[in-house]
Amino acid sequence: MSPIDFYKCLADDTRLKSLLLISKFNELCVCDLISALDLSQPKVSRHLAELRKCEILVDERRGKWVYYKLNTKLPDWAKQVIKTTAEQNPEYLKLNIEQFKNSQDCC
Amino acid sequence: MSPIDFYKCLADDTRLKSLLLISKFNELCVCDLISALDLSQPKVSRHLAELRKCEILVDERRGKWVYYKLNTKLPDWAKQVIKTTAEQNPEYLKLNIEQFKNSQDCC
DNA sequence: TTCATATATATAATTTTCCATATATATGAA
DNA sequence: TTCATATATATGGAAAATTATATATATGAA
Numbered sequence: 527m528s529p530i531d532f533y534k535c536l537a538d539d540t541r542l543k544s545l546l547l548i549s550k551f552n553e554l555c556v557c558d559l560i561s562a563l564d565l566s567q568p569k570v571s572r573h574l575a576e577l578r579k580c581e582i583l584v585d586e587r588r589g590k591w592v593y594y595k596l597n598t599k600l601p602d603w604a605k606q607v608i609k610t611t612a613e614q615n616p617e618y619l620k621l622n623i624e625q626f627k628n629s630q631d632c633c
Numbered sequence: 634m635s636p637i638d639f640y641k642c643l644a645d646d647t648r649l650k651s652l653l654l655i656s657k658f659n660e661l662c663v664c665d666l667i668s669a670l671d672l673s674q675p676k677v678s679r680h681l682a683e684l685r686k687c688e689i690l691v692d693e694r695r696g697k698w699v700y701y702k703l704n705t706k707l708p709d710w711a712k713q714v715i716k717t718t719a720e721q722n723p724e725y726l727k728l729n730i731e732q733f734k735n736s737q738d739c740c
Numbered sequence: 741t742t743c744a745t746a747t748a749t750a751t752a753a754t755t756t757t758c759c760a761t762a763t764a765t766a767t768g769a770a
Numbered sequence: 771t772t773c774a775t776a777t778a779t780a781t782g783g784a785a786a787a788t789t790a791t792a793t794a795t796a797t798g799a800a
Binding site: 555556557567568570571572574575587589590591592 | 743744745746747
Binding site: 566572 | 789790791792793794798799800
């Protein structure tokens with residue numbers, strides 16, 4: 527994975543937020559992201575497909591749902607970049623996480 | 634600096650290479666980057682202007698030359714991301730650094 | 741059939757690039 | 771010093787390329 531392909535894939539609000547939310551929650555299904563980000567299903571799905579195509583995320587179908595998580599084969603630098611960004615920017619995801627938790631009726 | 638603005642600014646080959654070269658060499662002038670990257674002067678200048686506009690780089694004129702270096706006011710996570718990417722991807726800049734050293738007639 | 745997700749196509753918006761030109765500094769001659 | 775020229779860098783504007791979006795439709799599991 528070349529740095530430029532990696533950063534191009536992060537350079538969209540929907541993709542970056544999806545990635546950081548998935549990093550925080552370990553794995554999420556498409557419908558979780560749709561409700562957290564409050565975006566249309568095709569939009570979320572298309573951006574997840576991009577993250578899948580450049581092998582940042584992997585997907586796994588379990589019944590009706592498709593779950594996305596980080597690709598464990600990512601190079602170390604990419605894992606570190608995602609982790610650092612997610613941990614040190616809580617405010618960037620704050621509202622999305624609140625909304626997600628409300629929609630899950632939990633916490 | 635929001636993560637999305639930061640990553641949008643990295644998501645171009647000219648900008649990313651310029652940034653990583655500057656990170657490696659501490660500071661470089663525009664003409665150094667033009668010869669290292671083998672790109673037109675307006676192209677390099679325009680991309681440096683973007684990195685300046687989003688406050689990732691700062692510039693300083695010294696005589697005829699304008700030097701660019703990292704903005705020390707960058708948030709920690711951004712500094713870490715740049716450092717990690719630069720250090721763990723030597724091959725991404727390899728040819729550019731060789732070409733730069735040849736043009737400088739050094740090392 | 742319904743629910744969850746993916747994808748195709750057309751359109752819109754954004755970004756990049758190129759060429760020309762502008763600006764700022766340095767240098768050399770008169 | 772002044773004027774002309776050279777060098778380094780920046781920027782305006784148009785065209786080209788890339789990317790994102792909405793809507794409609796397709797697929798796959800229950």
